[in-house]
Amino acid sequence: MMNIFEFLGDMSHLAATVLLPYKLHTSRSAAGVSLKMQELYMVVFLTRYSDLLYVFSSWYNSVMKIAHIFLTGLTIGMLKSRPSLKASYDASLHYYLPGVLRFAWNFSEVLEPLAVVPQLLVFRGSTDAGRLGWTYVTLMGAYRALYILNWVYLSYNDYAYRHHPLVYAAGIVQTGMYLMFLVDRRVRCARDSLRGVGVSCTL
Numbered sequence: 001m002m003n004i005f006e007f008l009g010d011m012s013h014l015a016a017t018v019l020l021p022y023k024l025h026t027s028r029s030a031a032g033v034s035l036k037m038q039e040l041y042m043v044v045f046l047t048r049y050s051d052l053l054y055v056f057s058s059w060y061n062s063v064m065k066i067a068h069i070f071l072t073g074l075t076i077g078m079l080k081s082r083p084s085l086k087a088s089y090d091a092s093l094h095y096y097l098p099g100v101l102r103f104a105w106n107f108s109e110v111l112e113p114l115a116v117v118p119q120l121l122v123f124r125g126s127t128d129a130g131r132l133g134w135t136y137v138t139l140m141g142a143y144r145a146l147y148i149l150n151w152v153y154l155s156y157n158d159y160a161y162r163h164h165p166l167v168y169a170a171g172i173v174q175t176g177m178y179l180m181f182l183v184d185r186r187v188r189c190a191r192d193s194l195r196g197v198g199v200s201c202t203l
Contacts, residue, residue, distance in 0.1 A: 009146030040115035048108035141178030
């Protein structure tokens, strides 16, 4: 049964995933956007959500998974196909199915924290990522932080809940990366503001 932390985490993640192609469409620029992150996230989604082909959990669950795959594919397509965007993004079997799915899911959990690194590096070195760019990073961080609260809630309120140490470790590492990035960004913005350097630091 879904709780408020899981739902808010899902909504933050979905908002971030919707926001990026919207930013690309409205700004006609991919400055501050990492193509590598989107490609890695596509691998994350395709491996983690491979159970769509075999297991039906709920309409909510299926629609959310399909939406993330579709929107990430749309973002990648926009970055690669539109000349105005292409120039500005960073250049930088049945018997074994349960085991394969488990491996794919575990792999996606380990990959997700790594997938965000190119995007954080691009934003850290960017002076024109814009408000939408910073909102995207904040929403992605909120998504992971809310899911940590979701795991804590489930551990106390769902007796059938199974603990996943790998998931916990990946979630904590990823949330920590976002927090360190945002704190670092605020410090740099305060320093640059004192120096009179024009940098977009507002959400």
